Each structure stands twice: as structure tokens, then as C-alpha cells.
Amino acid sequence: MAATTASDTGARPVRAGRRPRLPAWLGTTPFLVYIGIFLLLPTGIVVVNAFRSPSGALNLSSLTTPFESPDRSYFTGSLELCLISSVFGAVLGAILAYAIASGDPDGTVRRLYIAVSGVLAQFGGVTLAFAFVVLIGPVGLLIHASWFYTFPWGIAVIYTYFQVPLMVLVFLPAIDGLKAQWREASDSLGASSWQYWRYVGAPLLAPAFFGAALLLFANALSAFATIVAWENQIAYIVPQQIYLAINSEVGLSNVNQADVLALGMIVMVAIIMTGYAFLQRRAARWLR
Amino acid sequence: MAAVTSVGEAPLAVPAKRGRGMQAGRRRRLNAFRYVVFTFFALFFLLPLLAMLRFSFEGSTLGTWSASAWSQIVSYQGPPPLLSAVEISLELGVLTSVVTLALLVPTMIWIRLRVQWISRAFEFLCLLPLTIPAIVLVVGLAPVYNKIRHVELSALMLFWAYVVLALPYAYRALAAGLNAMDVKTLSEAARSLGASWFTVIFRVIAPNMWQAILNALLLSAALALGEFTIAYTLLYNNLQVELYSIDRNTPNASVIFSTSLAALIFTFLLLLIISYAGRRRRRGMR
Numbered sequence: 001m002a003a004t005t006a007s008d009t010g011a012r013p014v015r016a017g018r019r020p021r022l023p024a025w026l027g028t029t030p031f032l033v034y035i036g037i038f039l040l041l042p043t044g045i046v047v048v049n050a051f052r053s054p055s056g057a058l059n060l061s062s063l064t065t066p067f068e069s070p071d072r073s074y075f076t077g078s079l080e081l082c083l084i085s086s087v088f089g090a091v092l093g094a095i096l097a098y099a100i101a102s103g104d105p106d107g108t109v110r111r112l113y114i115a116v117s118g119v120l121a122q123f124g125g126v127t128l129a130f131a132f133v134v135l136i137g138p139v140g141l142l143i144h145a146s147w148f149y150t151f152p153w154g155i156a157v158i159y160t161y162f163q164v165p166l167m168v169l170v171f172l173p174a175i176d177g178l179k180a181q182w183r184e185a186s187d188s189l190g191a192s193s194w195q196y197w198r199y200v201g202a203p204l205l206a207p208a209f210f211g212a213a214l215l216l217f218a219n220a221l222s223a224f225a226t227i228v229a230w231e232n233q234i235a236y237i238v239p240q241q242i243y244l245a246i247n248s249e250v251g252l253s254n255v256n257q258a259d260v261l262a263l264g265m266i267v268m269v270a271i272i273m274t275g276y277a278f279l280q281r282r283a284a285r286w287l288r
Numbered sequence: 289m290a291a292v293t294s295v296g297e298a299p300l301a302v303p304a305k306r307g308r309g310m311q312a313g314r315r316r317r318l319n320a321f322r323y324v325v326f327t328f329f330a331l332f333f334l335l336p337l338l339a340m341l342r343f344s345f346e347g348s349t350l351g352t353w354s355a356s357a358w359s360q361i362v363s364y365q366g367p368p369p370l371l372s373a374v375e376i377s378l379e380l381g382v383l384t385s386v387v388t389l390a391l392l393v394p395t396m397i398w399i400r401l402r403v404q405w406i407s408r409a410f411e412f413l414c415l416l417p418l419t420i421p422a423i424v425l426v427v428g429l430a431p432v433y434n435k436i437r438h439v440e441l442s443a444l445m446l447f448w449a450y451v452v453l454a455l456p457y458a459y460r461a462l463a464a465g466l467n468a469m470d471v472k473t474l475s476e477a478a479r480s481l482g483a484s485w486f487t488v489i490f491r492v493i494a495p496n497m498w499q500a501i502l503n504a505l506l507l508s509a510a511l512a513l514g515e516f517t518i519a520y521t522l523l524y525n526n527l528q529v530e531l532y533s534i535d536r537n538t539p540n541a542s543v544i545f546s547t548s549l550a551a552l553i554f555t556f557l558l559l560l561i562i563s564y565a566g567r568r569r570r571r572g573m574r
Binding site for chain 2: 109132239
């Protein structure tokens with residue numbers, strides 16, 4: 001980067017002689033304007049409105065309402081669902097990723113599972129809820145699970161369907177990064193399989209594993225379509241209540257509830273992504 | 289792991305015979321473990337899809353077979369008719385991908401060529417929508433869309449927001465394409481032959497990354513086809529919202545399964561094109 005700026009400044013006097021030039025960064029203005037209007041402005045609106053009372057005065061109650069009833073229940077609901085689905089997704093996905101990594105690196109099974117994971121990690125939305133209703137719901141072909149409409153377990157099972165493939169995509173590179181020589185070294189020193197995993201494999205993979213689990217957590221946090229198609233009467237998690245707050249006719253006494261809830265989600269995501277970035281850096285130390 | 293067992297067949301300190309026995313045992317256990325895992329996950333991934341397939345062939349009474357749900361994709365009379373929602377989603381896919389590319393391709397090449405110092409901030413902005421949940425974005429977008437609605441009511445206006453959602457995916461696809469070629473040498477060669485910056489971007493660099501552009505195009509289109517949150521919350525009707533409202537009016541109507549599957553297969557084909565193009569590129573580079 002330093003080299004480019006140096007050559008830029010070096011070239012400038014020659015060109016400046018011809019005609020006055022606009023700074024090169026102006027070429028990015030269309031993009032910046034677009035992002036400004038449709039990404040930064042909306043985020044700014046959320047943050048500003050969250051701290052504003054309906055009359056427009058500064059209002060700091062948004063710092064506490066997420067911890068009070070009823071808002072608190074949506075946040076605990078979100079946390080429960082994200083925790084369960086990301087733990088299940090991370091553990092199952094890690095097992096699948098290990099099974100994939102331990103096979104032929106150019107094999108059909110590996111290529112198939114990676115391609116399928118790429119598709120299924122994006123497969124959420126209302127369709128996924130439909131699929132599970134007809135598999136294990138009240139009209140299910142496989143079983144009629146009595147717990148299908150209970151929160152959080154019923155919906156967590158559905159979420160696992162897109163969490164596992166995401167885990168495979170994120171975690172597989174880390175497992176592939178385990179060097180064969182490390183296993184050989186521990187074998188030749190007489191370590192058992194368990195000792196290898198306890199003292200070499202697990203510590204090496206731990207940062208990558210927890211980082212991936214955090215990513216799954218964030219993924220579940222922002223999912224919305226699936227849970228709406230699963231249950232539309234009761235709001236269990238924050239996104240559902242945000243929808244109700246935006247679109248209900250009766251919530252006029254608390255018009256900025258949506259902003260407060262949304263700000264809460266931004267804070268949660270910020271914390272998660274900071275942790276993720278930290279763990280990624282730890283993981284990159286050994287595995288590459 | 290296959291590499292481990294073949295390379296480390298006879299570790300130095302361990303007697304060869306015992307070593308091989310241990311390796312064979314470990315490999316057998318590993319293979320058994322792999323088959324169990326693969327079978328379990330194949331069932332886990334396939335069964336919901338198969339259940340949908342079965343229900344898409346459900347007749348008027350439970351347990352009978354009929355293909356009528358598949359012809360209903362074009363004939364289902366909403367209100368609003370299903371086909372109009374399909375059209376809107378397809379048009380949104382085209383609009384979103386075209387606008388995303390128009391916004392990103394020139395900007396990314398320009399940054400690579402002339403304003404490298406901005407590239408980290410640019411990458412951060414492009415990946416930001418991955419971390420901001422769509423439902424949060426929608427809260428802030430609602431006032432913006434109230435302004436847009438004064439001008440134009442059509443659901444096609446959703447593309448403004450969809451471009452933002454598509455940015456991270458398109459960015460990564462395009463960045464991979466840009467990294468795979470020597471942008472500096474190409475642009476210096478073109479410039480020294482008298483090409484304008486416009487020519488460099490659109491006639492030299494862009495044609496060299498057409499596969500990355502295709503990837504970005506298809507990913508953005510796939511995203512727009514599957515979007516629900518923003519459309520539903522802002523009370524627009526696209527394909528996903530339409531499927532949801534059909535299901536609310538007539539629970540488990542077989543037409544929602546045939547349409548969902550058709551949309552899935554369509555998206556799958558889009559992604560298949562990507563992986564095919566990607567494989568050809570990799571082979572070419574070898």
C-alpha cells in the first residue's frame with residue numbers, strides 16, 4: 001500500500017502539467033452514496049431513534065428496556081434459540097467436517113458434500129419450515145412430533161438444518177489445516193489416539209471451532225423467515241417482535257420499540273463479531 | 289487422514305508389524321465412523337426435501353397422487369395470482385444483480401488501479417451487510433421506503449435494499465476474480481498504448497474477469513429470489529411472501545410445495561453453473 005501511494009505522488013507532478021485533475025477517490029462516490037443511503041443511513045436512523053422519545057427529546061431508557069419485561073423475554077428467547085441451534089450445528093457440523101476431511105481430498109463424497117453444504121447453508125426461509133412441517137409436523141410423513149411447535153426445541157431442530165452445512169463450510173478448512181506430521185509425531189512418541197486429540201488436535205482446533213460457533217450464533221440471530229412460517233401467532237424472538245412493532249396499529253404508545261430492539265441486536269452482533277475476529281486471529285496462528 | 293495412514297505406515301520407534309496392525313484397526317474404525325456419519329447426514333439433508341416432493345404430488349384427498357400442483361404454479365389464482373409473484377421475484381433477481389454489478393465492478397477495478405489506500409475501508413463496507421441482520425436494516429429502511437413509496441409503489445423498488453444484501457457475496461466473488469490476474473501489468477500495458485481509464489476498466493480488466501462477474505451475477509440473483517424478511521416487513525409481495533400467505537390461507541396446499549421445489553431447483557441450477565465455471569477456471573490455472 002505504501003508503495004502505491006508513493007508512486008501515485010511521484011506521478012502527480014507530470015500529469016498535473018496537462019490539466020487539473022480530480023482526486024482519484026472521487027471515482028468511488030456512486031458506491032459511497034448508495035451505501036450511505038441504503039446501509040449507513042438506515043443503521044444511523046435506528047441508533048438515533050432508539051435514543052429518542054416520541055416527542056424527539058433525548059431518551060436513555062433504551063439502555064435499560066432490553067433488560068426489563070416484556071422486551072427481556074424476546075432477548076432471552078433469541079439467546080436460547082441461537083445457543084441451542086449453534087451448539088447443535090457446531091457439534092454435528094464438526095463431526096461431519098471431520099468425516100469429510102478424513103477421506104480422499106479429491107473424492108466424490110467430499111466434493112458432493114461441499115457442494116450440497118454450499119446450497120443448504122443458504123436454504124432457509126419459509127420453504128424450510130414447510131419442509132419440516134410435512135416431515136415431522138402435525139401432518140408429518142416421518143413422525144408426528146408432539147414437540148414440533150414447542151419453543152425453542154422444535155424450531156431449533158429446523159435451524160440445525162442450515163447451521164450444520166454452514167459449520168462444514170467454515171470449519172472444514174481448519175480441519176484440513178491439521179498437518180499429517182503432527183499426528184505422525186505424536187504416534188512416533190507413543191501417544192494414543194485420545195492423547196493426540198486431547199493434547200494436540202483439540203487445542204489447535206479450539207479457536208477455529210468456537211469462532212465458527214459464534215458465526216453460527218450470529219447466523220441464527222438474524223434468521224427470521226423460517227420462524228415466521230413456523231409460528232406466526234406468538235413472538236418468541238427479537239426479530240418477530242420487531243416485525244410486530246413496525247406493523248401493528250396498536251403499539252403507538254411505544255413507537256420506538258422497534259428501534260430499541262434493533263439497537264439491541266446491533267450490539268449483540270457487534271459483540272459476537274468482535275469475539276469472532278479475535279478467535280479467527282488465534283486460529284490463524286497454527287492453522288493455515 | 290488418508291495421507292497420515294499411508295505416509296506413517298511404519299513409524300521408526302515402533303516395530304513394523306505392530307504398527308501396521310494398529311494403523312489397519314484405526315482405518316477400519318475410521319471408515320465405519322465415516323459411513324455412519326455420511327448416511328446419517330444424507331438422510332438428515334434429504335428427508336425434508338423428499339417430504340416436500342411427496343406433498344407436491346398430493347391429490348385433493350390425503351394420500352392420493354396427482355400432478356396438478358405442478359401445473360398450478362402457472363394457474364394458481366391468489367389473490368394475487370401466484371404467477372405475478374413469480375414474475376416480480378424474477379424481475380427483482382435481474383434488477384438486483386445488474387445494479388449490484390454496475391455499482392461494484394467499476395468501483396472495485398478503479399480502487400485496485402488508483403485508490404488502493406481505500407481498499408480496506410471499502411472491503412469493510414461491502415462485508416458489513418453480512419453482520420447487520422436484515423430485520424435491523426428494515427427498521428431503518430422503513431422511513432427511506434416511505435419516501436420511495438411517494439414516487440413508485442411497485443414491489444420492484446425492493447431492489448434498492450436487495451443490492452445492499454447482495455454486496456458481500458458479489459464482493460467476494462469479484463475480489464477472487466481480481467486477485468487471480470495481474471491488474472497492474474494489464475493496466476500499465478493498456479495505458480502505455482494510449483488507452484483511457486474507461487477503456488482499461490471496461491475493455492481490458494472486466495473481460496478478463498467474466499467468470500467472477502458471472503458468479504456475482506448469479507449469487508445476487510439467487511439472493512433476491514429467496515428474500516423474505518424485507519419484502520414481508522415492508523408489506524411488499526414477492527414469491528416468498530406469496531408462498532407464505534398461500535400457506536396461511538390454505539395450510540399445506542400442495543401448490544406451495546411444488547412452487548418451493550421449482551424455486552429450489554432453479555436456484556440450485558444457478559449455483560451449479562457457478563461451480564461448473566469455477567472448476568473450469570481452476571483447471572485452466574493449473
